Amino acid sequence: MERPTPRALAAGLISLLAVAATSLVAGPASAATGTAEPCALPRTDAHHSLGLDDWNGAYPRPDRALDAVMVFLSFPDSRPLTTPAELAADYFPATTRFFQRASYGKFTLRPHPERRWIRMPRPSSAYGIQRDWADDRRSAYLRDAIDAANPRVDFSRYDIVYLVADPDAPGVDSDATKVVNFDRPLRADGTDIRRVVTVFEHHPPDHNVLAHETGHVFDLPDLYHRPSDGKGDWDTYVGDWDVMGSQFGLAPDLFGWHKWKLGWLDDRQVVCVQSSRVLTLEPMSSVPVRGASMGTRLAVIRTGEGTAVGIEARSATGNDGTTCSEGVLLYRIRNETPSGGGPVDVLDTHPGTDACWDRSVYPPLADAPLRVGETYSVPGGHATVEVADRTPSGAWTVRITTGT
Structure with a gap:
């Protein structure tokens, strides 16, 4: 975080x-x-x-409704103890309500959670997940996540991408939750992905953590x-x-x-x-x-x-x-x-x-x-x-x- x-x-x-x-x-x-x-x-x-x-046109401006996909990532070295629906409920509708109140109704964050786990190709421990993450390992994690999700997710439909890791996987560190901005956008479904929110929170998560991270998506x-x-x-x-x-x-x-x-x-x-x-x-x-x-x-x-x-x-x-x-x-x-x-x-x-x-x-x-x-x-x-x-x-x- x-x-x-x-x-x-x-x-x-x-x-x-x-x-x-x-x-x-x-x-x-x-x-x-x-x-x-x-x-x-x-x-x-x-x-x-x-x-x-x-x-700054590199960021989406929240002066209208924006759509966010939540992708739930599991790993070969751990069997999830929660469901995607349970994790989605940790953040929504609370985060949407926070922004609706803060914006006086001018902005609505519309979540679109995936219903099933998407399996990563490598064990969670292989990515070295931590707060100050090595660039090469973080890049490998992000590439693997987008590649694994791409067959089921049409990224061109969404303004914001949340990558939510299985919180109980042994290599997941909750302190690593953050927004990652790409020097060179990732490309999927004909669209540029300029940044993602990587979520490694415990279940239940820290209060308002997703509102904080989403604020970075809007250049705060x-x-x-x-x-x-x-x-x-x-x-x-x-x-x-x-x-x-x-x-x-x-x-x-x-x-x-x-x-x-x-x-x-x-x-x-x-x-x-x-x-x-x-x-x-x-x-x-x-x-x-x-x-x-x-x-x-x-x-x-x-x-x-x-x-x-x-x-x-x-x-x-x-x-x-x-x-x-x-x-x-x-x-x-x-x-x-x-x-x-x-x-x-x-x-x-x-x-x-x-x-x-x-x-x-x-x-x-x-x-x-x-x-x-x-x-x-x-x-x-x-x-x-x-x-x-x-x-x-x-x-x-x-x-x-x-x-x-």
Whole structure:
């Protein structure tokens, strides 16, 4: 998988950033509406760049229904203890529902699981399956899998390919679950296969793991930090916030910046803040009733040529139903930072405290959102953000003062 299970945490994060609970500050705010475009960072050559001025055509964009085939692979050295139907039920319909909620109904992932095992030509132990997989052995596995499946699967019908290995085979390592991008596409049924999701999960699998991996299929980056020695905390960048950081997070809904990139938020729901103003932010995870306005979901402050700060409301609704805390979340975005290098980091507006040690993947960031009556100064003197109140409908009123 893309990152390991949560561990007990021994120490809190110490930050120099300050937050103060204050009375509301009176003063004028600009009523100019502006557009979102000035805050749309340009896409760079970084792997899974978070620039979003255009779409990388090498990836399918999930702004419509997409079809995914699930191929179940068995091996000569092991007799499966589960059925393809049981393994398919581990992931669907849960993954489809996750994306339907996250996209506000704009995207549907349609799974097409094969009904029978497809036998690989070699024992599972022959492929050396592990997290940091030798290229030659991984390539052999992928070629064998596509060749074995091709007589029964018409790959030209599908947008996404999941290769699901027998979880009980002796050579299968659950830590190897990941998306593989091909330098040269594999060819089958007259179509190019540019990437596949290789699934080696236990039965039952880790929570939201397929949503995380599928996010990579849509050009989203890893948001966790992988220590160089493999030890220590993996979740120091974003904690529980966003499934691309941790599939175990308490608030796994995607950041508004990701939703803007994917086309689930458009410029009507995004405000580029260029002067002081007051905004009402609808919770990112709340799905509006049919016919109702989406409202403003994301505010962005451009802080440099390739950097910005995102501001959004997070509440215990939808995909965030198990969140540890509610409020207004702030995070930095960098378009030149590659996947796994920290392209997003959540700003800890309560650096001296933490929350939910028994549930959070990284308690120091579990209480990161600002609450009503609190003010936070964005690093670099770009702005202050004050949460004025919460409306009866559950939205958050935010006063942003620029140039301070």
